[in-house]
Amino acid sequence: MDFDFSEEQNLLRDSVERFCADGYPSLEARQARTREPMGFSEANWGKLAELGVCGLPFSEEDGGFGGGAVETMIVMEAIGRNLAVEPVFASGVLGATAIRLGADSDQKARWLPGLIEGTTRLTLAHTERQSRYDLHDVATKARREGSHYVLDGQKSVVLNADSAGLIVVSARLSGERRDRHGIGLFVVPADAPGVTIEAYPTQDGGRAAEVAFANVAVGADAVLGDSEDGLPLLVRVAEHGIAALAAEALGSMSALHALTVDYLKQRKQFGVTVGSFQALQHRAVDMLIALEQARSMAIYGAMMVDSADAAERAAALSAVKVQVNKACRFLGQEAVQLHGGIGMTMEYIGAHHFKRLAMIEYQLGDTPYHLRRVADDGGLIAA
The missing domain is CATH 2.40.110.10 (Butyryl-CoA Dehydrogenase, subunit A, domain 2)
Incomplete structure (x- = not known):
């Protein structure tokens, strides 16, 4: 199976990464965004709309860009990697999915223009x-x-x-x-x-x-x-939310792992870099393994979120949430321990990744909740 992105998907990834690099060049820039009246930059939100992120989930017939779960994964991974605070998840995933899957043609005609242009948020x-x-x-x-x-x-x-x-x-x-x-x-x-x-x-x-x-x-x-009978629609919205959170967590964990490895290469103790100690190298590799397992599950979530089989879809998305939750906790805790005291200071970007990963672990269901759902459904593989 080919997991490479298409040319259009690569262009989307590059565009969103450039936006994040320009909008979030430092922790200080992020902190400045959070202090704005709405908790994010209105100008940045307008730029995201210009990039097509606000219209990404909606079909071309409805005036959108016809993106799917993979495109959402690309955007959310970039959001997570850069800790962007614009409400892409709340509006562009949760709210937009409810409208996309539940609204009739008249409702879409009334709401979608503002949503796609970024003048209305959900x-x-x-x-x-x-x-x-x-x-x-x-x-x-x-x-x-x-x-x-x-x-x-x-x-x-x-x-x-x-x-x-x-x-x-x-x-x-x-x-x-x-x-x-x-x-x-x-x-x-x-x-x-x-x-x-x-x-x-x-x-x-x-x-x-x-x-x-x-x-x-x-x-x-x-x-x-x-x-x-709106519960099935609400369940679909939550499933899309889980897939998006998995991608955001993947981006944040990728950044945190890179920060940790870089720190191990620079921090010196006993006259040598701490990264030269084999025990710490093993822990960094364990972090990488957990990260790649989470990457596989994020891709799996994007593949399964539109499955027509509701039972299969539910079990798959719960399994995704379990594995990603465990990775969030493991990578976060390992990063803090390997950084030492600086890992918990609010002046260091790594601590903010740790906090976001801790929050993701409890959004839309914690590990015991989804583990129980997977078990109740008989697991991913039939006995």
Whole structure:
């Protein structure tokens, strides 16, 4: 099987890498971006839109660039390698996937122009305080009133909500809190009456928010797909999110491994570089092995995320998350230990990679959660 990128994919990779190199030449530049009002550079977001990143997931018929999971992997790997803070994951992966897979032609005609141009941003609000990682655990309520729906409830850790123009919200129309049926997905304007956004910085330099909905009215044209059977769509969005996180983690781990090896070649102890000690060479090689295993799983995730077999797809993406989570923890901890004291200082870029990898490990499901899902599905290979 040929895993080489096509000419167009190589051009995309080079373009995004150049953008990141120009926008994030140093840790100080990244810190300056995080201090801007929205937690990222509006100018940089405009440049990403010009590069086609905002329109990448959407088909050419819809005015986009017709990119797939591999193109998303290319972009997210560059984002991770450079610790870019623009909301590509929240808007260009989670939100965009919900619209791409769930919106009808009229909805796409209304929302896609702004999304592709970068003038409108999306985010996904699905996590609740009691839900942990279960997408079907939804206490936020939706009720039908004439031609409208009215939403009430709260969502937690909504990524980049304070800079989003539209929020894709999961809400329950019928059933009990943990029922799999009765859940709908609604596209709500972030400035709609009754929407309250309490934003805060996250540990990895990003932004999130607690979002409350109090008698928020939206039209019937705000519903994505079936108003009471939106869980399968939400699951697909999460699966695309896992594939994208795997690629971002791969980029960050690649950068962190390179930083560590470079440090071992420069740091001197007992009159020689510490990289000359065989024990530390072995640990650097162990890091490389874990990195390459994660690379294989990130590629596997990109290949499987559009599989037509839902059960096979679910098991594959959970397996991807397990392996990538383990690699995130292992490489992060090894890098800190091999760097010594500097590995935990906020003035060193390696510590920020470590923090981002630690956050990725818990986004969209931690290791025990996905390991249990793989086991429940009988594993990747039939007995």
